[in-house]
Amino acid sequence: MAKFYITTAIDYVNSLPHLGTAYEKIAADTIARYKRMAGFDTHFLMGNDEHSINVEKAARERGMDPQAYCDEMAVAFQTVWKRLDISYDDFIRTTEPRHVRGVQALFRAIVDAGDVYKGRYEGHYCVGCERFYPEKDLVDGKCPVHETVPQWVSEENYFFRLSAYGPRLLEHIRKDPGFIIPETRRNEIVNVIESGLEDISVSRSSISWGIPLPNDPKQTVYVWFDALINYITGVGYPEPNGDYKKYWPADLHVIGKDITRFHCVIWPAMLMSAKLPLPRKILGHGWVQFEGQKLSKSLGNIVNPLEIADRWGADAIRFFLLREVPLSRDGDFTWELFIDRYNADLANDWGNLFTRTVSMIHRYREGRVAKAAPIAGMDGVIQGALRDYAAAMESYEIDKGIEAAWTIVRRANRLVEEKAPWNLAKDPARAGELDALLATLAVALQHLALLLYPVMPMKAREVWETLRLTPAIEKARLPAAGALLPSPASPEPIGQSKPLFPRIER
Numbered sequence: 491m492a493k494f495y496i497t498t499a500i501d502y503v504n505s506l507p508h509l510g511t512a513y514e515k516i517a518a519d520t521i522a523r524y525k526r527m528a529g530f531d532t533h534f535l536m537g538n539d540e541h542s543i544n545v546e547k548a549a550r551e552r553g554m555d556p557q558a559y560c561d562e563m564a565v566a567f568q569t570v571w572k573r574l575d576i577s578y579d580d581f582i583r584t585t586e587p588r589h590v591r592g593v594q595a596l597f598r599a600i601v602d603a604g605d606v607y608k609g610r611y612e613g614h615y616c617v618g619c620e621r622f623y624p625e626k627d628l629v630d631g632k633c634p635v636h637e638t639v640p641q642w643v644s645e646e647n648y649f650f651r652l653s654a655y656g657p658r659l660l661e662h663i664r665k666d667p668g669f670i671i672p673e674t675r676r677n678e679i680v681n682v683i684e685s686g687l688e689d690i691s692v693s694r695s696s697i698s699w700g701i702p703l704p705n706d707p708k709q710t711v712y713v714w715f716d717a718l719i720n721y722i723t724g725v726g727y728p729e730p731n732g733d734y735k736k737y738w739p740a741d742l743h744v745i746g747k748d749i750t751r752f753h754c755v756i757w758p759a760m761l762m763s764a765k766l767p768l769p770r771k772i773l774g775h776g777w778v779q780f781e782g783q784k785l786s787k788s789l790g791n792i793v794n795p796l797e798i799a800d801r802w803g804a805d806a807i808r809f810f811l812l813r814e815v816p817l818s819r820d821g822d823f824t825w826e827l828f829i830d831r832y833n834a835d836l837a838n839d840w841g842n843l844f845t846r847t848v849s850m851i852h853r854y855r856e857g858r859v860a861k862a863a864p865i866a867g868m869d870g871v872i873q874g875a876l877r878d879y880a881a882a883m884e885s886y887e888i889d890k891g892i893e894a895a896w897t898i899v900r901r902a903n904r905l906v907e908e909k910a911p912w913n914l915a916k917d918p919a920r921a922g923e924l925d926a927l928l929a930t931l932a933v934a935l936q937h938l939a940l941l942l943y944p945v946m947p948m949k950a951r952e953v954w955e956t957l958r959l960t961p962a963i964e965k966a967r968l969p970a971a972g973a974l975l976p977s978p979a980s981p982e983p984i985g986q987s988k989p990l991f992p993r994i995e996r
């Protein structure tokens with residue numbers, strides 16, 4: 491069985507996830523669920539980044555030991571992810587012994603390759619970003635992301651010979667342009683490399699909350715260097731067999747566009763130095779904004795995804811983000827857009843199709859779905875949707891995958907209007923036509939549930955179970971190209987109709 495290994499960025503635990511953090515995890519979860527449905531042995535890794543000055547500071551402010559604080563936050567983060575139905579297979583924390591061991595092994599491999607040397611570092615360090623900024627990248631002497639004055643750091647550090655890897659990185663990107671997507675991100679990275687790479691400091695002598703260097707335990711590993719390695723320690727590195735052998739290299743790293751340099755320059759160079767295979771693809775997604783502005787604590791516009799999930803269900807926010815914000819661009823969240831999208835697409839289109847189909851099956855056929863041939867044309871619509879959906883999902887264009895599914899929703903709703911089942915039901919001579927119509931609508935709902943399951947797992951499961959379909963939806967697989975799922979005919983009554991997405995009144 492082909493494998494698919496997908497990861498997301500790991501998060502600093504100094505504050506709880508917001509809508510932007512949730513967007514990345516929801517998108518990755520949808521891709522993972524799709525890949526499982528397409529028959530891949532899928533491994534989905536998420537985690538927390540616990541070695542940061544910010545984390546240590548947040549712990550001290552609460553009068554807590556950093557480890558105890560991280561333990562508490564790990565529970566809090568995972569509670570949020572469960573609530574949003576994120577189906578990760580493993581959750582790595584950078585304070586775990588399995589990670590510490592792997593970081594030290596990788597660091598040693600890079601030392602052995604002759605790529606680490608000692609020198610004095612002097613520069614501007616933004617604690618918010620956990621990175622050094624060259625003078626030229628500061629804006630009015632401030633960090634361009636946080637708009638705060640960075641610290642001046644001067645200390646003896648170990649350096650990684652990043653400068654030596656520029657030509658090999660460019661060669662790799664030239665040979666495999668799909669290594670970094672979308673194209674705009676790839677062009678940015680090519681520019682960064684072409685303008686010349688400098689060696690980077692990879693240890694700190696003044697920070698004790700971190701992983702001790704194997705060759706000099708008085709220093710700790712720079713937090714970014716430490717964090718990136720989670721993608722291999724999460725599958726068991728340095729143990730060469732088992733999950734590492736099975737899953738590495740990763741098929742897809744899903745990350746935000748602000749951290750592409752770490753993932754597309756530093757991380758591959760680290761792997762090259764340690765003589766390990768590179769990940770196959772890195773997707774640098776855009777940002778979710780709120781009313782056109784970046785979500786930020788200082789602007790006070792943080793939207794809590796749980797608030798939406800608690801009021802309208804996790805699927806409503808999953809759908810909105812994936813439908814409205816393509817991975818390749820920035821997108822906007824506003825309450826007005828959210829409510830419009832919810833009412834139009836979920837309550838009216840899909841929800842209404844489900845509710846009326848199920849109630850007609852009960853009203854006219856005592857809940858039984860006849861084994862009738864679907865109405866001409868619907869097979870073709872569904873096959874077309876399956877084809878477009880798979881093509882879109884394979885290129886991580888989830889919004890287009892949803893759009894493909896919606897061709898079924900629209901065609902099925904139009905069919906109800908055209909065939910007017912309420913009239914067919916009055917004429918016993920047209921019983922066969924009514925059977926065929928209801929069977930066709932059931933086929934449409936069945937395929938919709940499958941296609942929308944990666945995006946809206948809870949509601950898709952509800953539809954699937956109402957129709958008494960087997961196997962359980964998480965075990966269902968996409969039909970082979972050109973084929974449809976087995977007939978949903980049911981000699982036993984199906985479940986009762988209930989509103990899938992109750993309308994939101996303004």
Ligand SMILES: [Zn+2]
Pocket residue numbers: 616617618619620633634635636637
């Ligand atoms: Zn910053």
